Structures are given as C-alpha cells and as structure tokens.
Amino acid sequence: MNLFHLYFGLGIHHILNFEAYDHILFIITLVAVYQLKHWKKIVILVTAFTLGHTTTLALATLGILRVQATLVEFLIAVTIFLTSITNLLQKSDKFSRRVHLFKYSLAMFFGLIHGLGFSSYLRSLLGSEQSILVPLFSFNLGVEAGQLVLVTVIILTNYLLIRFFSMRQHDWRLVLSGAGMGVSVILMGSRWPW
Secondary structure, rough: OOOHHHHHHHHHHHHHHHHHHHHHHHHHHOOOOOOOOHHHHHHHHHHHHHHHHHHHHHHHOOOOOOOOOOHHHHHHHHHHHHHHHHHHHHOOOOOHHHHHHHHHHHHHHHHHHHHHHHHHHHHHHOOOOOOOOHHHHHHHHHHHHHHHHHHHHHHHHHHHHHHHHHHOOOHHHHHHHHHHHHHHHHHHHHHHOO
16 A cells, blocks of 8 residues: 555544544534535535644644644634534524635634644654655545545435425534534533643
8 A cells, every 4th residue: 555545544534533523523513504505615615624724734743833732622622612603603594605704714723723633643643754745645635535525424414304304404503503512512621721
C-alpha cells in the first residue's frame, strides 16, 4: 500500500470511527438545517470546515502552533454547543443566503479548532515519516471524504423521514440540534480545562 492510500484511509477511519463521536456530532449539527436540495451548499460548507482544520492541522503537525490538548477538547465541545444554539435560534426553515454565509464563516473558524484536535493523532502517526507533505495532504483528503460520507447519510435520512414519514424539517432540526446541545453540555462539563 502506498503512502497516499495509507493516510487517506486513516483520515476516513478517523472521521467514521465512533471514538470520534464529538466530530461526528459536530457534523450532524452543522448540517441539521439543510435538506437534500441544498447538497451543493452543504459540500461547500463542509469544505470550508475542512480548509479550517487543514490549516491548524498543518501548523500543529509542523510544530508551529501548540495548544494544550485539554483546552482543544473543551473548545471542540463548545463548537458543537454553539452550532446547536445557532440552529435552534434559526426562525425559519427557508434557505437564507445571509445565514448560510454566516455558517460558512463559522464552519471555517470551528474547523481551525477541530484541526488542533486531529493534530496529536496525526503527529503520532507521522513519527517515522521523512516528509509530511503527502501524509498531511492525503489524511486531510480522507477526512473530507469521511465527512462527505457522513453528510450523505444524514441528508438521505432527512430526505427519507420528510418524504415517507411526514417529518417536518423544523422537527428534524430541533431533534438533532437539541441532542447536539445536550451532549455538548455534558462534554463541556467533563472537559473543563480550568
């Protein structure tokens, strides 16, 4: 197996592994307000998040940026909480360009925090590599692919529930965002760094 495939697979596994449930929960809350018809906007949103975490992942992996792991874990829980609150405060299920642009910015900023969370995992994998360029690139590509698989499952589930079980988008958003908020409060309490 070549280096690209190895780290690409590790990136996918890192996202779709239930040990990364906080990241999975963040992605769920991030896309809770969207429907299948918004798929292009969702891909851009997830890619904005990936750009954010790629930046800090690279900086942290190269040793340029160091942040205490306990603080990063706490801040990841805060990103889930804030994303859930944003969803719950959204008044309408109609698509809003202004709200979506805000979400792009939020996703990219929160990606910066999540990238720091990935960095210790990736640093431990890179210990024996002579160059980190290919592993870093392929790992991030794998993370993006894993996120898109996760988003596809979420959006198709949303579509099926709305289409065949008469669930309203409003209810879907409230359930996912409420669950995200509840779990994130527990995580913040257990990860309090001070």
